[in-house]
Amino acid sequence: MGVLNLELKKYVDDSYEIEIGYHLIGKLVEDLDTGLAGTIHKFAVITDSNVRDLYAKPICERLLSAGYHVDLFVFAAGEESKTRETKALIEDAMLEKGYRRDCCIIAVGGGVVTDLAGFVAGTYGRGVPFINYATTLLSAADASVGGKTAVDTPLATNLIGMFYQPLKVYIDIAAWQTLPQRQMASGLAETIKHACLANLDMFEFLEENIGDILGFKKFACEYIAENNCRIKYQVVMKDERESGLREILNLGHTVGRAIETVSNYRLLHGEAVAIGMAAQVQLSARLGYMSEEEAERVIALYNKAGLSTVIPPYIDREELVRKLYTDKKVRDGKLRFVLQKGIGGVVEFSPGVYARPIEESLAREIIMEL
Amino acid sequence: MGVLNLELKKYVDDSYEIEIGYHLIGKLVEDLDTGLAGTIHKFAVITDSNVRDLYAKPICERLLSAGYHVDLFVFAAGEESKTRETKALIEDAMLEKGYRRDCCIIAVGGGVVTDLAGFVAGTYGRGVPFINYATTLLSAADASVGGKTAVDTPLATNLIGMFYQPLKVYIDIAAWQTLPQRQMASGLAETIKHACLANLDMFEFLEENIGDILGFKKFACEYIAENNCRIKYQVVMKDERESGLREILNLGHTVGRAIETVSNYRLLHGEAVAIGMAAQVQLSARLGYMSEEEAERVIALYNKAGLSTVIPPYIDREELVRKLYTDKKVRDGKLRFVLQKGIGGVVEFSPGVYARPIEESLAREIIMEL
Numbered sequence: 001m002g003v004l005n006l007e008l009k010k011y012v013d014d015s016y017e018i019e020i021g022y023h024l025i026g027k028l029v030e031d032l033d034t035g036l037a038g039t040i041h042k043f044a045v046i047t048d049s050n051v052r053d054l055y056a057k058p059i060c061e062r063l064l065s066a067g068y069h070v071d072l073f074v075f076a077a078g079e080e081s082k083t084r085e086t087k088a089l090i091e092d093a094m095l096e097k098g099y100r101r102d103c104c105i106i107a108v109g110g111g112v113v114t115d116l117a118g119f120v121a122g123t124y125g126r127g128v129p130f131i132n133y134a135t136t137l138l139s140a141a142d143a144s145v146g147g148k149t150a151v152d153t154p155l156a157t158n159l160i161g162m163f164y165q166p167l168k169v170y171i172d173i174a175a176w177q178t179l180p181q182r183q184m185a186s187g188l189a190e191t192i193k194h195a196c197l198a199n200l201d202m203f204e205f206l207e208e209n210i211g212d213i214l215g216f217k218k219f220a221c222e223y224i225a226e227n228n229c230r231i232k233y234q235v236v237m238k239d240e241r242e243s244g245l246r247e248i249l250n251l252g253h254t255v256g257r258a259i260e261t262v263s264n265y266r267l268l269h270g271e272a273v274a275i276g277m278a279a280q281v282q283l284s285a286r287l288g289y290m291s292e293e294e295a296e297r298v299i300a301l302y303n304k305a306g307l308s309t310v311i312p313p314y315i316d317r318e319e320l321v322r323k324l325y326t327d328k329k330v331r332d333g334k335l336r337f338v339l340q341k342g343i344g345g346v347v348e349f350s351p352g353v354y355a356r357p358i359e360e361s362l363a364r365e366i367i368m369e370l
Numbered sequence: 371m372g373v374l375n376l377e378l379k380k381y382v383d384d385s386y387e388i389e390i391g392y393h394l395i396g397k398l399v400e401d402l403d404t405g406l407a408g409t410i411h412k413f414a415v416i417t418d419s420n421v422r423d424l425y426a427k428p429i430c431e432r433l434l435s436a437g438y439h440v441d442l443f444v445f446a447a448g449e450e451s452k453t454r455e456t457k458a459l460i461e462d463a464m465l466e467k468g469y470r471r472d473c474c475i476i477a478v479g480g481g482v483v484t485d486l487a488g489f490v491a492g493t494y495g496r497g498v499p500f501i502n503y504a505t506t507l508l509s510a511a512d513a514s515v516g517g518k519t520a521v522d523t524p525l526a527t528n529l530i531g532m533f534y535q536p537l538k539v540y541i542d543i544a545a546w547q548t549l550p551q552r553q554m555a556s557g558l559a560e561t562i563k564h565a566c567l568a569n570l571d572m573f574e575f576l577e578e579n580i581g582d583i584l585g586f587k588k589f590a591c592e593y594i595a596e597n598n599c600r601i602k603y604q605v606v607m608k609d610e611r612e613s614g615l616r617e618i619l620n621l622g623h624t625v626g627r628a629i630e631t632v633s634n635y636r637l638l639h640g641e642a643v644a645i646g647m648a649a650q651v652q653l654s655a656r657l658g659y660m661s662e663e664e665a666e667r668v669i670a671l672y673n674k675a676g677l678s679t680v681i682p683p684y685i686d687r688e689e690l691v692r693k694l695y696t697d698k699k700v701r702d703g704k705l706r707f708v709l710q711k712g713i714g715g716v717v718e719f720s721p722g723v724y725a726r727p728i729e730e731s732l733a734r735e736i737i738m739e740l
Contacts, residue, residue, distance in 0.1 A: 002592075004388040004599050006515065008535060008607065014378035021372070088454050088523075095525040100698065123493070126520065126531050145376065150496065153458075155465040161496050162532065165378060222372075229374050237378065328470065 014165040018144055020225045022174040022218075025055075028106075028133065029062050036168060037129055042069045042103040044094055046117035048077040051109040054178055055135055059108055071097050075116075079265065082112050082152050084160065090120050101125030104167070110136035111143045115161070118149035122164035132166045135175035137187030138270065141194065141228035144169040146236045146246075157257075171229075173221045184214065185306040186270025191224050192301055193277060194231045197251045200344030202227050203301070210304050244352045250329065251338045251346065252277035255367065258323035262315055274302045275370070278309035282366045283358065284339040289347050297343065311370050321364050329355045335363055384535040388514055390595045392544040392588075395425075398476075398503065399432050406538060407499055412439045412473040414464055416487035418447040421479040424548055425505055429478055441467050445486075449635065452482050452522050454530065460490050471495030474537070480506035481513045485531070488519035492534035502536045505545035507557030508640065511564065511598035514539040516606045516616075527627075541599075543591045554584065555676040556640025561594050562671055563647060564601040567621045570714030572597050573671070580674050614722040620699065621708045621716065622647035625737065628693035632685055644672045645740070648679035652736045653728065654709040659717050667713065681740050691734050699725045705733055 019027060037043075043063055047056035052074050063070045073090050075081045094103075105128060107117030114132050121130035134140045150161025176184060188210075195203035205223060206213075212220035238245050256276025260267055267275075281295035299309050311317065329336040336355035339347040349356040389397060407413075413433055417426035422444050433440045443460050445451045464473075475498060477487030484502050491500035504510045520531025546554060558580075565573035575593060576583075582590035608615050626646025630637055637645075651665035669679050681687065699706040706725035709717040719726040 002390050002596065004390065004596065004603070006386050006388060006603055006607075008384040008386070010382055010384075012380055012382050014380075016376055016378070018374040018376060019372075020374065084454065084458050091530055092523065092525065095523060095529065100529075119493075123489075123530050123532050125529055126518065126533055148496065153462060153465060155462060159465065159470075159495055160461055160493050162493050163496055226372065226374065233374070233376055237376075 014147070016166055016168050018169045018171060018229050020171045020173065020222065020229075022172065024133070024170040024172045025059055025062055028059065028131070028170055029066050031168065032063070032068070033066065037104040037131070040102060040104045040129070041067075042099060043106055044071055044073060044097075044099055044103055045106045045108060046073045046075075046090060046113060046120065047108040048075055048081065048110075048113050050077040051113065051135055055133065055172070055175060056108040059106065059133065071099075077112070079112055079152070082116050082150075084151050084153065087116060087120055087151055090116075091124060094120075094124065099124070101128060103128055105130040106133060107131070108133045108135065110134070110139040114139055114143035115148070115150050115158070118143075118147075118164050118166065119151060119161050122149055122162045127164070129167045130164075132169040134169060134171050136179055137176050137184060137224075138190060140171040140173075140225050141187065141190045141232070144171060145229050145232040171225050173216075173218075173225055176221065177216050181214075181306070182268065182271075186268040188213065188305045189270030189273040189277070189302070189307055191228055192298075192305065193249075193252055193273060194228055196277065196281075196298055196340055196343060197248050197338075197346050198231045198234070198344060199227070200342075202231075203343050207297075207301055207304075210301070214306070245354065247329065247354045248338050248346045250355070251340065252280045254324060254327050254329065254335070254337050255279040255320070255363075257327060258320055259311065259315060261326075262320050262323050263312065266314075267312070271307060274305075274307035274309055275311060277302060279366050279370055280337065281340060282370070283337060283362070284341070284347070286362070286366070287339065289339050289341050290343070294343050298340075309370075311367070317367055320367055321360065324360075324363060331357075335360060337363075384517070386536055386538050388539045388541060388599050390541045390543065390592065390599075392542065394503070394540040394542045395429055395432055398429065398501070398540055399436050401538065402433070402438070403436065407474045407501070410472060410474045410499070411437075412469060413476055414441055414443060414467075414469055414473055415476045415478060416443045416445075416460060416483065416490065417478040418445055418451065418480075418483050420447040421483065421505055425503065425542070425545060426478040429476065429503065441469075447482070449482055449522070452486050452520075454521050454523065457486060457490055457521055460486075461494060464490075464494065469494070471498060473498050475500040476503060477501070478503045478505065480504070480509040484509055484513035485518070485520050485528070488513075488517075488534050488536065489521060489531050492519055492532045497534070499537045500534075502539040504539060504541050506549055507546050507554060507594075508560060510541040510543075510595050511557060511560045511602070514541060515599050515602040541595050543586075543588075543595055546591065547586050551584075551676070552638065552641075556638040558583065558675045559640030559643040559647070559672070559677055561598055562668075562675065563619075563622055563643060564598055566647065566651075566668055566710055566713060567618050567708075567716050568601045568604070568714060569597070570712075572601075573713050577667075577671055577674075580671065584676070615724065617699065617724045618708050618716045620725070621710065622650045624694060624697050624699065624705070624707050625649040625690070625733075627697060628690055629681065629685060631696075632690050632693050633682065636684075637682070641677060644675075644677035644679055645681060647672060649736050649740055650707065651710060652740070653707060653732070654711070654717070656732070656736070657709065659709050659711050660713070664710075664713050668710075679740075681737070687737055690737060691730065694730075694733060701727075705730060707733075
């Protein structure tokens with residue numbers, strides 16, 4: 001019979017601030033007092049068992065004494081908690097406590113907490129505001145910019161989720177000192193990746209000051225906290241829906257993700273990315289996009305950060321090659337890699353396309369040599 | 371230390387078409403052939419056990435013979451399937467079949483299917499396109515406009531979900547004839563509500579032609595299909611996030627929702643809304659917003675549509691009064707009702723506020739008399 005046209009055009013402003021500093025709980029409460037979350041006075045603080053006592057409880061106490069209604073929701077730390085089941089448990093606990101649409105969620109922790117709590121916020125009452133209090137270097141770099149939230153399922157990592165932007169992000173650098181050394185190094189893997197793909201100056205800063213970062217010197221930590229966000233923001237802002245440019249953040253992740261899975265998560269994400277970055281620079285050098293010396297410089301920086309760039313002996317390299325085909329960049333059964341162009345840039349394979357098809361034989365050759 | 375401002379402003383165009391007609395499967399395939407879903411060629415058709423054979427399988431067959439990749443995902447018909455668990459089962463089945471981000475979901479059925487499949491689409495791969503093929507009057511009226519998707523949980527109806535707009539909606543009026551008479555009448559409850567809140571002409575059309583609607587006369591069915599969407603669109607367009615005006619769609623739902631729950635779902639949603647509308651017009655008349663005659667006209671139209679406006683004897687009226695307090699419009703422990711102003715309008719209680727505080731004693735009085 002007929003067609004009705006529904007015009008749904010609108011201007012959306014999802015802008016927000018990232019506050020970088022030390023011990024930011026006071027600042028968070030101050031921001032809420034001055035209207036960050038509007039008139040909302042009910043806060044659900046979501047955290048994991050590692051962060052509960054160190055940061056989440058102090059935040060709850062401060063909010064309580066400032067007169068807000070607060071409840072704490074805690075799940076077991078670890079990637080294996082990032083599931084639909086944990087999400088449902090948190091939702092039920094919030095419903096049980098009477099939370100409706102007039103609440104705000106505060107995520108306190110690393111990447112798993114942000115991914116999960118952000119997803120809870122995005123679907124609770126069809127979306128309630130949320131605030132991200134990031135306590136790890138990895139979540140500072142990775143989870144603060146981009147609005148990605150997700151859970152894992154038995155068959156896929158990060159495939160069920162949504163894009164949902166926070167009201168504000170706090171990066172508490174003081175919290176990094178509470179991380180195990182291995183976690184801190186793992187977080188640096190993404191920091192170095194950011195420098196490799198976008199900024200030679202930052203790369204050189206890291207070469208010079210990596211010791212000061214690992215020693216938690218203020219100037220060095222502030223520099224990487226800020227520049228990680230800045231680089232990621234520049235990429236994400238131009239491609240919010242991950243259609244093209246955003247693929248460059250996947251640098252080093254083709255082999256990295258695969259080795260993380262094949263290791264059965266014995267390797268931390270950053271440890272796997274370090275090896276994936278080594279594979280990537282070898283490949284880029286082999287294809288003439290960078291010199292052998294530049295490739296060596298990247299590998300040397302990873303090693304200086306305490307990250308091995310060698311495939312561990314317990315990894316079956318043939319299984320690793322097969323695993324490459326589960327990568328999300330695979331198109332029509334063909335492997336595709338994002339590649340570095342020198343240090344501080346990436347290869348634009350064709351206009352707007354940053355993933356380049358790679359023959360399996362070449363990928364295998366690199367992996368066998370690594 | 372410092373603050374980074376992330377500017378995330380953008381212009382979003384979620385416009386889409388609603389196609390109203392008879393037997394629209396051919397039109398759907400034609401639209402896909404001419405690029406409705408871009409270059410996507412993988413389609414996940416989601417439906418329930420009632421609609422599978424009548425509509426979903428024929429759609430799959432037509433898509434298959436048009437050369438598309440199609441899989442059918444079926445869940446048990448009924449509101450009790452609208453859960454996080456059913457959502458997870460569908461997601462796992464889609465993952466199992468290799469669906470990634472380059473797919474499109476087609477929801478085929480009534481409101482439960484749309485709500486659930488739309489939510490799956492909104493979070494699968496952080497959002498894939500979806501198409502809504504509505505087969506009931508209720509879903510034509512209710513689920514085609516507004517972008518609301520959701521599931522139920524043991525503690526709350528429709529509280530976990532998101533706003534997510536379809537690529538296109540098809541309202542197949544021919545499908546209405548396959549509905550049980552009780553479902554058709556139930557769907558009319560929302561249609562009459564739309565006329566009551568927005569359009570006296572439509573109300574008079576319904577008074578004159580309700581028999582022809584129940585007899586599936588083309589002119590009458592087309593009229594209500596189109597005007598339901600038009601009214602809802604006018605309301606929703608002005609208030610996508612349900613902050614004020616959209617509350618008027620809640621007309622009759624304060625008592626309606628409560629009685630639906632207290633009846634333990636023996637009453638269909640529309641049957642409960644009919645009783646809720648009767649309570650609402652009595653209240654509006656009592657408060658001087660409409661005449662007794664107008665209230666009687668509304669009640670008479672519901673009855674003419676085959677809907678009772680009397681509280682069934684098995685309902686505990688005191689329990690019903692208590693249940694009113696779980697309504698989402700309750701503020702600071704006080705009941706709030708949307709009220710009609712004559713026929714074809716609503717009361718704007720204060721600028722932008724359409725829900726009016728009502729004393730419990732008055733609400734009880736109306737309920738005891740109904």
